Amino acid sequence: METLDIVIVKRCLAGDKEAFSELITKYKRLIYNVIYNMINNKEEVNDIAQEVFIRIYRALDKYDPQYKFSTWSVKIATNYCLDVIRKKKVDTMPIDEAVGVSSDIDTPESSYLKREQSDRVNYELSKLPEKYRVPLILYHKNGLSYEEMTKVLNEPMTIIKNRLFRARQMLKEKLSAERKEGIL
Numbered sequence: 001m002e003t004l005d006i007v008i009v010k011r012c013l014a015g016d017k018e019a020f021s022e023l024i025t026k027y028k029r030l031i032y033n034v035i036y037n038m039i040n041n042k043e044e045v046n047d048i049a050q051e052v053f054i055r056i057y058r059a060l061d062k063y064d065p066q067y068k069f070s071t072w073s074v075k076i077a078t079n080y081c082l083d084v085i086r087k088k089k090v091d092t093m094p095i096d097e098a099v100g101v102s103s104d105i106d107t108p109e110s111s112y113l114k115r116e117q118s119d120r121v122n123y124e125l126s127k128l129p130e131k132y133r134v135p136l137i138l139y140h141k142n143g144l145s146y147e148e149m150t151k152v153l154n155e156p157m158t159i160i161k162n163r164l165f166r167a168r169q170m171l172k173e174k175l176s177a178e179r180k181e182g183i184l
Contacts, residue, residue, distance in 0.1 A: 132167035
């Protein structure tokens with residue numbers, strides 16, 4: 001599968017304009033998910049995705065086929081999103097899957113409670129320092145492996161694992177403190 005990506009990249013570099021649309025089609029969903037999970041603003045996702053794909057296109061000659069194209073493109077998307085966040089000082093991030101509330105019957109009350117808890121988790125996540133927040137998002141929301149995260153974040157695996165552990169602990173402490181106070 002990855003050999004197909006390098007073939008497509010080589011076609012792009014040779015001037016085949018249709019080849020890049022194949023890459024966009026193949027990775028559009030992944031890139032959109034990364035952007036949405038980091039920015040959490042539906043109105044901005046399309047603009048940011050367009051800029052990310054332009055950056056991917058311009059950097060195709062720097063692509064190293066020893067790495068998965070998906071990992072390389074996620075790294076470009078992540079770096080661009082971090083730039084956008086820093087410029088805007090946006091500090092809200094969703095992590096709906098971390099809520100962990102499940103119910104056999106989805107009643108309006110349970111839906112409301114799930115959403116409320118999800119909002120609280122998102123709020124607390126947004127307050128985490130960037131170096132802890134980003135690995136949590138990449139791992140839990142985007143499903144990146146530790147190895148993929150080392151390439152995206154340019155950090156050794158020990159640091160990635162340590163930051164994920166610390167981020168989870170900080171989030172857990174915040175949420176459990178609020179439960180004790182009756183907020184959650």
